Amino acid sequence: MDGGPGRPTLRDVARLAGVSIATASKALNNQPQVRAETRAKVLRAAEQLSFSPNTLAQALITQRTGTVGLLTSDLEGRFSIPILMGAEDAFGTGRTSVFLCDARGDNVRERHHLNALLSRRVDGLIVVGARPDARPSLGRDLPVPVIYAYSPSEDPADLSLVTDNVGGGRLAVDHLIRHGRRRIAHITGDPTYGAAHDRARGALDRLAEEGLELAGGQVWFGSWSEAWGRGATRMLLERDPDIDAVFAGSDEIARGVLDVLHQEKLAIPRQVAVIGFDNWNILAANARPPLSTVDMNLEALGRLAAQRLFAAIDGTLGSGIETIGCRLITRESTAPLD
Amino acid sequence: MDGGPGRPTLRDVARLAGVSIATASKALNNQPQVRAETRAKVLRAAEQLSFSPNTLAQALITQRTGTVGLLTSDLEGRFSIPILMGAEDAFGTGRTSVFLCDARGDNVRERHHLNALLSRRVDGLIVVGARPDARPSLGRDLPVPVIYAYSPSEDPADLSLVTDNVGGGRLAVDHLIRHGRRRIAHITGDPTYGAAHDRARGALDRLAEEGLELAGGQVWFGSWSEAWGRGATRMLLERDPDIDAVFAGSDEIARGVLDVLHQEKLAIPRQVAVIGFDNWNILAANARPPLSTVDMNLEALGRLAAQRLFAAIDGTLGSGIETIGCRLITRESTAPLD
DNA sequence: TACGTTTTCGAAAACCTTTTCGGTCGGCTG
DNA sequence: CAGCCGACCGAAAAGGTTTTCGAAAACGTA
Structure with missing residues (x-):
């Protein structure tokens, strides 16, 4: 009936419409060299067979x-997902599809996936890392453009898109200062993360501009966990009970901070304001009180990655590191001192 | 040098090895009809050109x-991700790649993605929904096998893989009962979710077997939020101060429950045990104390979906609803009464 | 040497579409 | 009527690989 057991092909459409394969193709692709009447015939035939062109052959x-x-190192990581969504979003509207590959942080698996993707002749690659520190480049002589997101490539010849952690730290502290806070402490995560130091630097810079010193006498490095947030807050309060704000390096840590402040009967935000980092909704929005925080604009980063890649596919690719600014999310855990 | 500007093709390999395209193909694919010596020549040539076969042509x-x-309705949703990981995992080892498409809960976008995927001639589809209730089928006469994960299809002719929420509720209450708890309350989420009712039913069934009644006089339906967990716990304690355990319908709710129990100076788990649902690590593992919870085995569900799909690709597809059991995760928020 | 058998290789078709280029047909001008 | 032009259509090549089938080579046997 339709020319065989498989899916209908252009040949079937052409036969049904009574034209040649070439004209059928031209009709379906809106080429000008075909009469309106003929085009209609072809379209009707295609419709009737519910023909969909074989993208492989194209x-x-x-x-x-x-x-x-989309080569990610850590799917369960909360940072890959928004980036991935942003990218999917930017592509989705057009006619590009995304291969998702999770290397699970394993180098040989990454290599394996890379080869598979190249075999499939992808038009480009986005590599999104698990943590914001630099990662090895995939190499310089790949046959397709590559964009590194979140984790920059170690090779400056690659194009990397990262979040502005220094700016984020500055943003958080600026917000606290504007609300009249003066005795600001900073509790953050794993000191092996460059991001932890960057955020701290931004915070310290902004304090310095105001002639303020960090409350608590130090940046409290530890781990990115709620438990560390609790522990550090206890130590902090012991050392310096008079703080009026805490900048936490992540929302997880901030949750720990909130918990201990509640235990100590300190009113939030009246006595102590708290601001987090990440805008991890489930933690921040549901906190008591809802947590002000810094959003890294990861979806925007993903979208930008997609756009840059798109531009690179026909054209040439830039290089270096491009930084995406953070965004302040104010909720109830920070408020002006009255 | 390598025969042109583009990537090396089989023709280039053949030319370099001094054989025909056909033999080159056979050599690379371990076909038996080629002399060992010739095969070696071809392999060497392929290596030298770093040839990778064009999957499209194959x-x-x-x-x-x-x-x-992989057609998901809600990428940011925390349930799609583990399933997606499981599927990626099961495929990743072989030679299958995954197209990720997020429909954002929009029907026309889903249709759009579906057409794109069919055009790309995918060998099969996995549809993962945003919530555990039934969703419309993609249709019966698709040219490839489809598996519905998490959200079952409304059409019983489709194959759906879902979690056993009734069993999960039973598991949670059974755990509490075994630890000597008798006055067990249940706070859960949005009553428009079938899963909420299923979990409650499992819980009630197990209580009935023991001749127990639900503490608090009712199942407390509300929303899947920490705030509701807090509010419901306050009402519950007012009505029935003597509970010795709470089964929360989600980890978010459980966090709210914990919060209020702490405020009320009730010792956990000594006076009141708390168990959650979802094993959402960031919430459960970091709670104070770490939260016992029910894990839906979503990665396993994803893996199973991949396996079923794989089997269906060459062979025929089953139908109906297949249920994956839950798994108890015990942490410190539950313990035997002494 | 003649012949049959096995092994090894290559030519060509097939998969499905796009695109170039040449051909047909109608109508128009001189 | 001859010639030309524009509009429309089809034959065929191309893209890279797999696979079938026939041909050639190598080998053994009579």
């Missing part, structure tokens, strides 16, 4: 698959 | 792309 000719690879 | 012939589509 790609074979046009040398463009309309696919990109 | 797919065109073999009528199998080695790709599957």
Whole structure:
């Protein structure tokens, strides 16, 4: 009936419409060299067979698959997902599809996935890391453009898109200062993370501009956990009971801070304001009180990555590190001192 | 040098090895009809050109792309991700790649993605929904097998894989009972979710078997939020101050429960045990004390979906609803009464 | 040497589409 | 009527691979 057991092909459409394969193709692709009447015939036939063109064959000719690879190191990580969504979003509207590959932080698996993606002739790659520190480059002589998101590449010849952690730290402290806070402490996470130091630096810079010193006598490095937030807050209060604000390096830590402040019967935000980092909704929005925090704009980063890649696919790729600014989210855990 | 500007093709390999394209293909694919010496020559040539076969062309012939589509309705949703990871995991080892598509809960976008995936000639589809209630089928006459994960299809002719919420509720209450708790309350989420009722039913069933009644006089339905967990706990304590355990319908709710129990100076787990649902690590593991909870085995569900799909690709697909059991995670928020 | 058998290799078709280029047909001008 | 032009259509090549089938080579046997 339709020419065989498989899916209908352009040949079937052409036969049904009573034209040649070439004209059928032209009709479906809005080429000008076909009469309106003929085009209608073809379209009707295609509709009738519910024909959908074989993208593989198209790609074979046009040398463009309309696919990109998304190589993530850590899917469960909360940072890959928004980036991935942003990228999917930016592509989704067009005719590009995304191959998702999770390397699970394993180098050989990453290599394996990379080869598979190249075999599939993806038009480009986005590599999103698990943590904001630099990672090894995939190499300089890949046949497709590559964009590194979140984790920059170690090779400055690559193009990397990262969040502005220094600016984020500055943003948080600026917000506290504007609300009249003067005795601001900073509790943050794992000191092996560059991001922890960057955020701290931004915070200290802004304090210095105001002629303020960090309350608590130091930046409290530890781990990115609620438990550390609790522990550090206890130590902090012991050492310096008079703080009026805490900048936490992550929302998890902030939750720990809130917990201990409640235990100590300190009113939030009246006596102590708290601000977090990440805008991890489930933690921040549901906190008691809801947590002000710094959002890294990861979806925007993902979208930008997609756009840059898109531009690079026909054209040439830039290099270096491009920084995306953070955004302040104010909720009830910070408020002006009255 | 390598025969042109583009990537090396089989033709280039053949030329370099001094054989025909056909033999080159056979050599690379371990076909038996080629002399060992010739095969070595070809392999060396391929290596030298760092040749990787064009999967598109292969797919065109073999009528199998080695790709599957993962159609999710809600990427940011915490339930899609583990399933997605499980599926990626099960496929990743082989030679299948995954197209990720997020419909954002929008029907026309879903249709759009579906068409794109079919155009790309995916070998199969996994559809993962945003909530555990039934969703419309994609249709019966798709040219590839489809598996519904998490959200079952409304059409019983489709194959759906879901979590056993009744069993999960039973598991939670059973755990509490075994630890000597008798006055068990249940606070859960949005009553428009079938899962909320299923979990409650499992809980009530197990209580009935023991001749126990639900403490608090009712199942407390509300919303899947920490705030509701707090509010419900306050009402519950007012009505029935003597509870010795709370089964929360989600970890978020459980966090709210813990919060209020702490405020009321009730010792956990000595006076009141708390168990959650979801095993959402960031909430459960970091709670004070760490939260016992029920894990839905979503990665396993994803893996199973991949396996079922794989089996269906060559073979025929089953139908109906297949249920995956839950798993108890015990942490410190539950302990035997002494 | 003649012949049969096994092994090894290559030519060509097939997969499905796009695109170029040449051809047909109608109508128009001189 | 001859010639030309524009509009429309089809044959065929191309893209990279797999696979079938026939041909050639190598080998053993009579």
